[in-house]
Amino acid sequence: SGFVLTWSHRPAEPARQFWRRRVARILPNHALAWAATAVIYSAIGAAILPGPALTNLFLVHAWVPILAWYNGMDTPSWSLCCEAFFYALFPVMLVWLRRTTPARARMAAAAGLLVAVVAAIAAGACSPAVGRWLVVDLPVSRLGEFVLGIVLALELARGTLPKVRPVFIFGALADKNWQ
Numbered sequence: 001s002g003f004v005l006t007w008s009h010r011p012a013e014p015a016r017q018f019w020r021r022r023v024a025r026i027l028p029n030h031a032l033a034w035a036a037t038a039v040i041y042s043a044i045g046a047a048i049l050p051g052p053a054l055t056n057l058f059l060v061h062a063w064v065p066i067l068a069w070y071n072g073m074d075t076p077s078w079s080l081c082c083e084a085f086f087y088a089l090f091p092v093m094l095v096w097l098r099r100t101t102p103a104r105a106r107m108a109a110a111a112g113l114l115v116a117v118v119a120a121i122a123a124g125a126c127s128p129a130v131g132r133w134l135v136v137d138l139p140v141s142r143l144g145e146f147v148l149g150i151v152l153a154l155e156l157a158r159g160t161l162p163k164v165r166p167v168f169i170f171g172a173l174a175d176k177n178w179q
Helices: 002-007 015-044 050-057 075-099 102-123 128-137 139-158 166-173
Strands: none
Touching: 002 075, 002 139, 015 050, 015 075, 075 128, 075 139, 102 128, 102 139, 128 139
């Protein structure tokens, strides 16, 4: 999403308008899915806990390291919670990443990806539920991917994207078990 947002960004668009468009695009469908889930839960007699339900509705549930909260109600909406975090940061991040050198932008992306690696290592010392939360659901753990997308889009637009030889691409995609 970092790549897509950067590539399609309107340079003259104020941050407030960007956020308004994002809310208008995401929240109506999310609220509909949330309501449909509530109806289905009610129909089958499943409990709807107010805390997890409301944090899910307002897309802040992925910040809570408790399975019943980050996995409550509309489970796949963890990604929307991450996106809401990214959208909040995007206008500021884009300005900074555009103004900095490509080398510093790459370092920012690497630092973000390092957070994901640290989260994955830490997950090994946690319960499976907390480990999953650290690696999959926690928005900060996914920030590196978002920043990397922004940096790639900026470098592609500037013409500074490092060249990668096709042999490396094929090597990275090849599986030793292919027959």
